[in-house]
Amino acid sequence: MESTCLYCEGHFTAIRSSKKYCSDNCKQMAYFKRNGLVLSGTTEVEPSLNVPVVSVKPAATNDVSVKYDKEKNTVKYGNEELNVKYDKDERSEFEFVPLADAEEEETEIAESNNIREIQKETQKVEPIKSSLKVGQKQEEENGPRYKWINSKLIGLIEKQYEQNSGGIKIKDPFEYWEYEDAKRIVWVNTRFRCLAEGLIKLSNYSRIDQHTLLCVTDAFKRLVTSTSFNKLPNDYPFRELIIELFLGLNKMLAEKGHLKMLAFKLTKERKAHLICIRHQLMHHTTEIKFSEIDFIEDKTHEGKVQQLISGKNETEKKSDWRYRYEALKKQGLLKSQQQNKAA
């Protein structure tokens, strides 16, 4: 039976007399059209989706032609012309008055009823506050997840902690090493903590003066050349680092020593390493200010006796920075720099 599709107006061969649409696609699109819905990117039925025309006619058919007239809003069913009730408020409702329609229409109406019910439910007016809350929740649930940003420096510090943890060596040197070694380690640790703190602080400053750099380098030199440092056990964890720092400072002093003010910066890795070590030492080593600490080792018993006899407190005198500055002057360190500057 030849028939015309109510949606695309194409001719097709219908098996049932009541078939109105050439394909399921047209049926769905007609439903969307009635409801004022258009699929994104499509205005018309895509031709590729059309069901191909069935050329084989069935043996027994009730040939009745069905045609929808848009202008008159009527459907021509065989020889009869049927009015179509069209409710503007409820657009999805079509009723064919005399004809008890076949399954197609029933299922279509049932579908549309279900959708309408859902729409009605969702369109219920809610108080503004609650709707905002819902909106906010949806935004929180559906929005892209927050990307947590980690600090590079803190990451490096934590990495250093994992790799290079001093553990019991720093926590309790007297338990790990022999008494004499442990005594030396404590002496070196106290001074290294002070110097490490000094370096970290200086690296945070935008500029430091030449005198400060000179004093720090001198302190490192005293530490590295001390007897205690040279007698440290081989598995002392910070020996290489202290020597590296001393060499670096010396190099810097040689290159930039002629400048009155200079920028002192540490690489992120070096800084993280220093912060990590200082953080470990912080809990197990006494804190002494740089201006109060001395790098002169404890004298032997005989030396102490001699000092008592002479009555001079050399340790106090030598810890004074003015004394050290004068000593450096005497060594000709400052003189040569002044000459460089003048040149």
Added chain:
Amino acid sequence: MKLHIYKTKEMENKLIVKHYKIPEDLLMDILRILFGNNIKHKIIGIQERRNIILLNVNLDLNSLKNREAKENMEGILTDYSEYMKGLLGDTVLMLDEDDEENEY
């Protein structure tokens, strides 16, 4: 249809301004958070000697992203303060609203 959003009084109270002192070491990390989440901020001062900047950050605590960004920033600053304990002097990196900065 454009949805009008009305802010209740409760929501307005959650729009806050936080003051942070950001050391040079963390500056890039904090700026990454602020730019990445479109958070309004303003540099209101610098402490040249210590390489620290004072930052005002406008946060909307109704927004999950803003809350998480705040946690992220404060987490980084707290970790840094912990590792630098005693080295930053009296510098507090997260200031209260009443705190005033006279050094800048």
